[in-house]
Amino acid sequence: MQVKSFEEYKEAWRKSVEQPEQFWEEIAGNFQWRKKWDKVLEWNFKEPRVEWFKGAKLNITENCLDRHLEKNGDVPAIIWEPNDPTEDHRVLTYRQLHDKVCQFANVLKNNGAKKGDRICIYMPMVPELAIAVLACARIGAIHSVVFGGFSAQSIADRIKDAECNIVITADGSFRGTKEVPLKSVIDDALVQCPSIKRVIVLTRSHTPVSMIKGRDVWWEDEVKKVETQGNPECPVEEMDAEDMLFILYTSGSTGKPKGVVHTCGGYMVYTGYTFSNAFQYKPGEVYFCTADIGWITGHSYIVYGPLSQGATTLMFEGIPTWPNAGRFWDIVEKYKVNILYTAPTAIRSLMSFGDDVIAGKDLSSLTKLGSVGEPINEEAWHWFDEKIGHGNCPIVDTWWQTETGGFMISPIAGVTPTKPGYATLPLPGVQPILVDENGKEIEGNGVNGNLCIKFPWPGMLRTTYGDHERCRQTYFATYENLYFTGDGCLRDEDGYYRITGRVDDVLNVSGHRIGTAEVENAINMHSTVVESAVVGYPHDIKGQGVYAFVVSPGKHGDEEITRKDIIMTVSRIIGPIAKPDKIQFVSGLPKTRSGKIMRRILRKIAEGDTSNLGDTSTLLDPAVVDEIKAGAL
Ligand code: WT7
Numbered sequence: 118m119q120v121k122s123f124e125e126y127k128e129a130w131r132k133s134v135e136q137p138e139q140f141w142e143e144i145a146g147n148f149q150w151r152k153k154w155d156k157v158l159e160w161n162f163k164e165p166r167v168e169w170f171k172g173a174k175l176n177i178t179e180n181c182l183d184r185h186l187e188k189n190g191d192v193p194a195i196i197w198e199p200n201d202p203t204e205d206h207r208v209l210t211y212r213q214l215h216d217k218v219c220q221f222a223n224v225l226k227n228n229g230a231k232k233g234d235r236i237c238i239y240m241p242m243v244p245e246l247a248i249a250v251l252a253c254a255r256i257g258a259i260h261s262v263v264f265g266g267f268s269a270q271s272i273a274d275r276i277k278d279a280e281c282n283i284v285i286t287a288d289g290s291f292r293g294t295k296e297v298p299l300k301s302v303i304d305d306a307l308v309q310c311p312s313i314k315r316v317i318v319l320t321r322s323h324t325p326v327s328m329i330k331g332r333d334v335w336w337e338d339e340v341k342k343v344e345t346q347g348n349p350e351c352p353v354e355e356m357d358a359e360d361m362l363f364i365l366y367t368s369g370s371t372g373k374p375k376g377v378v379h380t381c382g383g384y385m386v387y388t389g390y391t392f393s394n395a396f397q398y399k400p401g402e403v404y405f406c407t408a409d410i411g412w413i414t415g416h417s418y419i420v421y422g423p424l425s426q427g428a429t430t431l432m433f434e435g436i437p438t439w440p441n442a443g444r445f446w447d448i449v450e451k452y453k454v455n456i457l458y459t460a461p462t463a464i465r466s467l468m469s470f471g472d473d474v475i476a477g478k479d480l481s482s483l484t485k486l487g488s489v490g491e492p493i494n495e496e497a498w499h500w501f502d503e504k505i506g507h508g509n510c511p512i513v514d515t516w517w518q519t520e521t522g523g524f525m526i527s528p529i530a531g532v533t534p535t536k537p538g539y540a541t542l543p544l545p546g547v548q549p550i551l552v553d554e555n556g557k558e559i560e561g562n563g564v565n566g567n568l569c570i571k572f573p574w575p576g577m578l579r580t581t582y583g584d585h586e587r588c589r590q591t592y593f594a595t596y597e598n599l600y601f602t603g604d605g606c607l608r609d610e611d612g613y614y615r616i617t618g619r620v621d622d623v624l625n626v627s628g629h630r631i632g633t634a635e636v637e638n639a640i641n642m643h644s645t646v647v648e649s650a651v652v653g654y655p656h657d658i659k660g661q662g663v664y665a666f667v668v669s670p671g672k673h674g675d676e677e678i679t680r681k682d683i684i685m686t687v688s689r690i691i692g693p694i695a696k697p698d699k700i701q702f703v704s705g706l707p708k709t710r711s712g713k714i715m716r717r718i719l720r721k722i723a724e725g726d727t728s729n730l731g732d733t734s735t736l737l738d739p740a741v742v743d744e745i746k747a748g749a750l
Contacts, residue, residue, distance in 0.1 A: 118393045129545035145386050149184045150175045160573045165593045169383035169575045176353035177385045178255040181424035182215040193429045197244050200291035200435035219351035221252040224339040228315045232257030235281040239263045241290030242434040249285045257354035261364040264411025267692040269305035276310045283315045289322030293439035300326040358382025364582045367519040368632035370622040376582030387576025391523040392422030397530045402455040405431040413519040442470035446478035458487035462627040464497045485530045487513045490628025491660045498537040516540035522576025526614045539615045548572040556596035568606035569599035624653040639690035645669045654723035662698035664723035699750045705741045
């Protein structure tokens with residue numbers, strides 16, 4: 118599955134375009150199937166309907182676990198580094214991970230879980246999170262992992278949308294010096310969720326929790342029951358290639374997050390192939406992805422991709438800046454990490470602490486570096502290259518999305534010549550195209566346009582849970598016969614791709630996707646708020662910050678208190694990750710005569726660029742712009 122030279126890359130890409138079915142059939146041959154497919158691909162982007170490896174039977178955990186046991190059972194599958202560096206780390210070999218997944222899969226079955234059920238997972242970054250995910254996949258239950266930074270309300274919305282019947286959580290999680298009471302957040306969420314019949318609670322932080330009789334059980338007790346039943350194996354559920362594997366919620370330009378659906382066969386092939394190829398993974402290498410499993414990066418490139426390739430994947434529970442800003446480098450040194458995959462926001466944050474925190478750290482084990490989540494600025498790229506890679510580690514800047522399942526445009530380590538700030542070229546199997554507003558293809562090089570994909574790939578989303586029409590509207594209706602990514606993109610003179618950022622109302626804050634409409638809804642729930650408009654602005658560390666313009670008389674006219682109350686409201690409704698960085702109180706928002714908010718003007722003001730606000734003649738009340746300009750933060 119790995120191309121070994123730039124010539125081979127070009128040849129593979131050409132073949133993947135000319136004979137896509139043959140290309141993917143060959144790749145799929147590297148995986149273990151219970152039954153081979155009747156047809157490689159059926160598709161039309163109109164409905165949309167995309168089916169890969171139709172008729173094939175498999176279980177992804179057989180590929181991630183069982184098939185490695187005979188030769189590589191003793192190879193470390195997961196290395197786990199705890200939040201507190203003085204606590205013992207853990208290593209799970211493939212055999213141990215297999216056994217724990219089987220055990221927990223049996224726990225799930227004992228608790229009534231069956232194929233097709235939706236199970237919500239809200240857990241800290243501990244090996245049991247990966248075990249829970251894989252155990253769901255083993256029995257054919259559909260997992261919906263919710264990132265630990267989301268609020269009770271967000272969890273409730275996701276549980277209700279997917280009609281989950283089981284929650285897997287922990288008493289609490291450690292993040293630096295903070296303790297997050299996960300079970301207590303779940304309890305708040307479940308007040309709204311009668312569909313939940315069982316809550317399985319892992320002990321991690323020993324935070325006091327309430328355990329409701331008949332509903333809540335401890336992970337450890339349930340595992341003991343399975344042990345005394347003396348039935349350590351759990352045969353895999355045979356899944357159809359197009360059966361759902363998981364749902365992962367992501368923000369868009371409307372107020373309500375979408376449940377992106379991935380299926381078993383295509384997702385397995387795509388994540389395994391892209392992981393192996395882009396990182397040129399070699400057996401024995403230690404691979405460290407700093408993401409959280411609550412995001413797609415963790416699903417595809419901590420759990421499924423690496424494990425299907427028999428890799429050693431390192432999971433880190435804590436944060437990059439605790440006990441100090443050298444934590445990543447300590448981990449690299451401690452485990453002799455070979456491949457480090459992180460995000461521009463983390464790089465910029467660590468850069469800001471200066472070179473002292475790297476001095477004396479042995480980073481010589483590193484051979485390959487990766488970046489994901491947002492466009493990487495050149496300064497961060499060079500710092501990563503020089504200070505961390507010592508100039509001899511290729512940087513793979515991987516462009517992809519929750520919806521794409523895996524890397525789309527990305528260098529292949531050591532194969533594709535890189536360029537700072539560029540995701541470079543499409544991987545073999547990926548057909549990008551740039552279009553103008555009308556969907557007309559922009560050909561040639563040295564051009565800018567909206568990034569679309571014109572041919573299916575196995576890892577693509579199949580639907581948005583419970584609302585297929587929304588999937589069509591969002592991704593397949595903007596331009597005919599194309600998947601629209603929502604990103605703007607430059608193709609330079611060499612045909613290299615550089616993502617320029619979202620062209621819709623979606624912000625990218627520290628690599629997290631946040632819909633402006635969602636934040637506005639949350640702000641508007643605050644009792645004194647009349648209306649609001651949220652835009653992004655350049656933020657040194659986060660990439661983008663959240664800037665809110667708010668019309669509110671305030672609590673007894675006290676701006677400071679109202680500002681804090683609004684932040685608290687957003688935290689409650691969405692979660693701390695969506696908190697506005699800046700709140701400017703205004704007497705009105707710039708609107709057209711038809712009542713549309715002119716975001717373009719607000720964006721300019723938030724960016725601090727008020728020299729040319731463009732045409733304001735269509736505004737209902739142009740004077741409001743001067744007031745907002747004068748009060749800009
Ligand atoms: C959006 C997808 C894919 C995992 C993490 C985020 C931006 C992602 C890059 C990159 C420039 C990037 C895009 C994309 N993005 N990677 N290497 N260069 N931009 O997943 O939450 O689904 O967000 O993140 O704007 O559309 P996500």
